[in-house]
Amino acid sequence: MAGVLLLSAADVRAVFDLPAAIASQREAFGALGRGRARLAPRVLLDGPDGDVAFGYVSRLPGAGAVAKFGSVNPGNAARGLPTVAALVTVQDPVDGRPVAIIEGEAVTTLRTSAASAVAADHLAPREASRLAVVGCGVQGRAHVRAMAAVRPLAEVAMACRHPGTCTVAAGLARELELPVAAAASAREAVRGAQIVVTATTSAEPVVLGAWLGAGCTVVSVGSFAPDRAEVDGEVLARAASVVVDDVATALEHAGPVVAAVRAGELDPGRVRPLGPVVAGLAAGRRSGSDIVFYNSVGLGVQDAAAASVIVDRARAAGAGTLVEL
Secondary structure (H helix, E strand, O other): OOOEEEEOHHHHHHHOOHHHHHHHHHHHHHHHHOOOOEEOOOEEEEOHHHOEEEEEEEEOOOOOOEEEEEEEOOOHHHHOOOOEEEEEEEEOOOOOOEEEEEEHHHHHHHHHHHHHHHHHHHHOOOOOOEEEEEOOOHHHHHHHHHHHHHOOOOEEEEEOOOOOOOOHHHHHHHHHOOOEEEEOOHHHHHOOOOEEEEOOOOOOOOEOHHHOOOOOEEEEOOOOOOOOOOEOHHHHHHOOEEEEOOHHHHHHHOHHHHHHHHOOOOOHHHEEEOHHHHOOOOOOOOOOOOOEEEEOOOOHHHHHHHHHHHHHHHHHHOOOEEEOO
16 A cells, blocks of 8 residues: 555544453553564653653554654643654654654553553452552543443542533443442552552652552553552562563653662562463463562553554555555
């Protein structure tokens, strides 16, 4: 196909649904676990007011290189804008020519929550049904939907910065037909939860290890840089397993992991990658009573897997706009 396919956020949402996103992330981490994915070092560039620019490049078997460049801008919440802005580019696997340019925020929202669902599916007890989500933004909402796809949720508590006026929980309860409630605080939300998701951009812990019950699985997606730490050191200290999306990347970028290693409270050898677990080469947890901590900073292979599905589906559906560069 000649030309470059431009895909807007609406195009992405039209062809990339949650089941497809979850399947793509299983493929990404399975390939990573089997050593079949290629992953370049992750690039972060600090900016003012907590802003961070990022860049990923990766390749999956049989696919061309995929690159994503974007930024995380915490101040966008007050501006009524998404926190993440990004573009994803896809190259032909044979001649390297650009074949697609994809709006990246829609990709990031769905692939991030889908990857968390894959992690929870492999790390959380099968019977886990009580979910707590700290953060009511785009990712917080997406994670409720994604976790509902892999676990039989019977109770969901969401902690928002302004619980008295937050309507997110009520909206999700109607959408998903689940008992989703707004908690008065993060501590209240976490009480009794079997899966805890932190989806903020906080530099200070929003979940403490002292709050966690036996068997709890904690998933942090906002601790994506060394200066971001959504959980305290006790979460890692109590965890029987500390799992990350990629060990080398996490030891450099995952805030809670970096802090614990630097303080001498975590042996880097204890940090385990998710890939072999998804590939069936390692166990997710040793016992149902273990506390497990999973820290995701985001990897290029996630975008590569998502982009491959999006481009194939967009071509089949005639979505997007072909342009000559």
